[in-house]
Amino acid sequence: DTEVTQTPKHLVMGMTNKKSLKCEQHMGHRAMYWYKQKAKKPPELMFVYSYEKLSINESVPSRFSPECPNSSLLNLHLHALQPEDSALYLCASSHGQGGSYNEQFFGPGTRLTVL
């Protein structure tokens, strides 16, 4: 299995809602990532988990809360979002830190709309 899966594919939420995005991989990768991508822009890194520990938080607002329950799963919990948070949220995974195995595999993304 060489795939990163993300659910849901689309999500519409109000500013007072709490929702979660889910990402899963079964490639044995030990690093997982969340990216945010606005229209016509490149992906922007939000968080990196390495061996299930948060390694990088790119100064993301606390209304985004990541969680890595195990080496195959990555969640992004959303609460009190703003309309400007509407974007495509991409999950990625890679073998681990550094070395030659740092190719990142991306999921199809979750299209989030905040009303």
Add this chain to the structure above:
Amino acid sequence: AQSVTQLGSHVSVSEGALVLLRCNYSSSVPPYLFWYVQYPNQGLQLLLKYTTGATLVKGINGFEAEFKKSETSFHLTKPSAHMSDAAEYFCAVTLSGGYNKLIFGAGTRLAVHP
């Protein structure tokens, strides 16, 4: 600090013509370089990567890229464009070792005309 510059936000070619998408990087140490493609409403798919070794890298779908250290470039080429190549292309760089923080270029939208 690392950075990536993609020259040309839009490139338009005719079907069957050469595709050339330009990427220049800035890095104080030898980088790892990647080209990703993104089709509408989809995630990113890796086309090819340069880590070490051979400077001419062949990827999927007939694409290739050449790492030129002297020019700090990693341009993407394909001899003959297909309609299905129309997409957004991102060049990205990361440092060898350390955290895998990918730095993306702004992207180039490739249009292919019949």
